[in-house]
Amino acid sequence: MNLLEIFGQLSAGMLASIQIFVLTLIFSLxxxxxxxxxxxxxxxxxxxxxxxxxxxxRGTPLMLQLMVLYFGPYFLLGIRVTNEYRFYAVIIGxxxxxxxxxxxxxxxxxxxxxxxxxxxxxxxxxxxxxxFFKIIMPQVFKRxxxxxxxxxxxxxxxxxxxxxxxxxxxxxxxxALASSQKSMLxxxxxxxxxxxxxLIVALIMEKLEKKMDYYH
Amino acid sequence: xxxxxxxxxxxxxxGLGVLKDISLSVKEGEILSIIGPSGSGxxxxxxxxxxxxKIDGGEILYLGERAAYIGExxxxxxxxxxxxxxxxxxxxxxxxNFNLFPHYSVMKNIIDAPIHIQKRNREEVYQEARSLLKxxxxxxxxNAYPCQLSGGQCQRVAIARALALNPKILFFDEPTSALDxxxxxEVLKVIKSLAxxxxxxxxxxxxxxxxxxxxxxxxxxxQGVIAVEGTPEEVFSTEHARMKEFLGKFHQA
Numbered sequence: 001m002n003l004l005e006i007f008g009q010l011s012a013g014m015l016a017s018i019q020i021f022v023l024t025l026i027f028s029l030x031x032x033x034x035x036x037x038x039x040x041x042x043x044x045x046x047x048x049x050x051x052x053x054x055x056x057x058r059g060t061p062l063m064l065q066l067m068v069l070y071f072g073p074y075f076l077l078g079i080r081v082t083n084e085y086r087f088y089a090v091i092i093g094x095x096x097x098x099x100x101x102x103x104x105x106x107x108x109x110x111x112x113x114x115x116x117x118x119x120x121x122x123x124x125x126x127x128x129x130x131x132f133f134k135i136i137m138p139q140v141f142k143r144x145x146x147x148x149x150x151x152x153x154x155x156x157x158x159x160x161x162x163x164x165x166x167x168x169x170x171x172x173x174x175x176a177l178a179s180s181q182k183s184m185l186x187x188x189x190x191x192x193x194x195x196x197x198x199l200i201v202a203l204i205m206e207k208l209e210k211k212m213d214y215y216h
Numbered sequence: 217x218x219x220x221x222x223x224x225x226x227x228x229x230x231g232l233g234v235l236k237d238i239s240l241s242v243k244e245g246e247i248l249s250i251i252g253p254s255g256s257g258x259x260x261x262x263x264x265x266x267x268x269x270k271i272d273g274g275e276i277l278y279l280g281e282r283a284a285y286i287g288e289x290x291x292x293x294x295x296x297x298x299x300x301x302x303x304x305x306x307x308x309x310x311x312x313n314f315n316l317f318p319h320y321s322v323m324k325n326i327i328d329a330p331i332h333i334q335k336r337n338r339e340e341v342y343q344e345a346r347s348l349l350k351x352x353x354x355x356x357x358x359n360a361y362p363c364q365l366s367g368g369q370c371q372r373v374a375i376a377r378a379l380a381l382n383p384k385i386l387f388f389d390e391p392t393s394a395l396d397x398x399x400x401x402e403v404l405k406v407i408k409s410l411a412x413x414x415x416x417x418x419x420x421x422x423x424x425x426x427x428x429x430x431x432x433x434x435x436x437x438x439q440g441v442i443a444v445e446g447t448p449e450e451v452f453s454t455e456h457a458r459m460k461e462f463l464g465k466f467h468q469a
Contacts, residue, residue: 119268120315124329124381125304134328138319215318215361 001181006189013173014193020090020159020169021197025152027095032102039107050103057100063164066093070165090162098155105147109140142212149205156198160190170194217280219244219306219385219416220265226273227257227264234260236440238274242385242418247411249427250420252437253462258420259312261437262389265418266309267294278306279384305334308378312390314370316362322349322373323358326380334381341380348376352406368399372406379410386410388419424463428452436462 001009038050057065070089073079081089113136121131160171174190177183218241227235234257242248250258263269265276267284270292275285283303287293295303316325323345330341349355352372362370371391378386388407392400404426410417411430421427427434427448434451436444436459444456452463 114315116311116313116315117317120311120317122268123266123304123307123309124377125301125333126329127301130333134332135317142319215363 001183001185003185003189006177006185007193009177010170010173010186010189010193013168013170016168017159017170017193018197020094020162021155023091024094024098024155024159027091028098028102031095031099033106035099035103036106036110039103040110054100054103057097058104062093062097062158063161065097066090066161066165069093086165086167089165090167094155094158094162098151101151102148105144105151106140108147109144110136112143113139142215145205145209145212149202149209152201152205153198156201157194160194218242218277219246219279220418221277221280222261222265222274223277224274225261225264225271225276227260227269227271234440235264238440238442240435240442240445242416244384245414245416247417247419247430247432248435249431249433250418250435250437251422251424251427251462252435252443256437257440258437259389262309262387262418262420266307266387267304268309270294278303305381306383307385307387308381308383309387309389310371310374310378310391312393314362314367314374314394316370316374316377318362320361321358322354322360322362322365325362325373326377329377330380345376345380348379351409352376353402366399367395368402371395371399371403375403375406375410379415385416385418388417388421390420390422392421392423438462 035050035054038046039054041047041050066089069092070081070086073081073085117135117139118131121135126135159169162169163172163175166172170193171190174186177186220240220242222241223239225235225238226233238257238261240248250261252258260269264271267276271284271286272292273286276283281303284292284294294300317328320328323342326345326348327341330336330344331338346355346358349358352375354369354372354376357365357369357373362373365373371394375391391407392403395403400423404423407417407419407426408430419427419430429448431448434444434446434448435442436451436454436456438458444451444454444459446454451459454460
């Protein structure tokens with residue numbers, strides 16, 4: 001089997017990996033903002049609950065979190081899960097985990113804003129949500145872009161962790177193919193896939209950063 | 217009727233009294249300067265008047281309407297929602313460090329609030345903004361971003377931004393303290409031109425000559441109280457020891 005044939009064999013896995021990547025971002029980016037608000041909440045209970053959640057998400061391996069999500073329903077509650085649940089477990093696990101990281105990035109960005117920006121907005125009559133979405137968030141977005149890029153690049157590689165619950169993404173398939181073919185080539189193909197994927201991600205993020213360059 | 221009345225204002229931070237029983241009032245068209253050493257409470261007074269800080273005691277009235285007072289539980293009571301917005305529209309504030317929105321162009325900084333907050337006619341607002349920029353000598357800069365401007369230009373944009381909302385009274389919090397002497401001159405010139413337009417202004421400043429030239433009335437604050445108050449002539453010829461010492465330091469400098 002040459003490299004091209006291997007890519008052909010792995011194409012379904014690649015699509016699955018891209019799907020995990022895209023869905024994780026779609027869910028975790030907005031969820032992270034909600035978590036960040038909770039983390040900064042004046043309500044002690046909300047703040048504490050969110051702090052514990054972030055601490056667990058960041059303090060335990062994502063692979064373990066996926067296993068708990070996937071096997072938990074049966075081992076803990078005796079519920080027989082369906083085959084589609086494997087996919088849901090992957091997406092829920094990734095989204096919850098990445099939301100915690102994004103939340104801390106958002107919080108860092110929001111707390112780095114000068115109080116003067118809020119005060120100017122208040123004096124000009126902007127209400128709280130107008131101030132946040134028109135004045136604060138666009139500037140936060142620019143400030144946190146490099147950290148977000150880091151997380152997004154990590155996510156590309158992390159999609160391979162779905163193999164832990166035997167979800168048929170790129171890495172799971174490459175591993176299977178390597179052992180059935182007794183060949184290193186599937187791993188080479190996997191490496192090329194992740195590398196090119198990340199190259200594209202890095203290029204897009206760089207473009208985005210350039211686009212925000214019109215002010216500082 | 218007074219545009220602004222502040223009666224018996226008390227304000228402290230962590231138990232430390234910063235404003236002690238301060239009362240002042242501002243008539244329409246009047247220009248009031250507040251001078252005094254650093255830490256005398258000038259900026260805090262301005263921040264209380266503009267509701268950026270909550271008062272611990274006393275009351276604030278705009279056009280005879282009570283904007284803030286102390287409620288029965290000894291907590292300050294402020295208007296909320298629509299009433300608050302209405303009160304807020306009576307005054308504008310020019311900050312020491314401008315606080316322009318860096319992601320907005322000069323034009324957008326000026327027109328965003330009139331169009332999206334006050335819901336005024338777009339064309340009208342644009343026209344007014346252009347004429348304001350012309351007055352500020354910045355007609356070439358409407359598409360520039362704040363980071364491309366000098367400090368003096370930024371401050372003039374900030375003044376235009378405040379004026380675009382047509383406030384009845386404009387506060388200045390040490391508007392030239394972040395600027396070098398050359399840029400200070402151009403900003404003071406703009407503020408003087410506003411004085412000629414009969415705009416009511418309350419100016420916290422360290423520019424003594426400017427305060428003397430422009431003001432109808434001057435307040436000298438020291439350690440949280442109004443130590444001297446009067447016309448520029450009265451204040452600058454006072455026998456008040458602390459004021460004389462303060463002015464002496466300026467003359468030496």
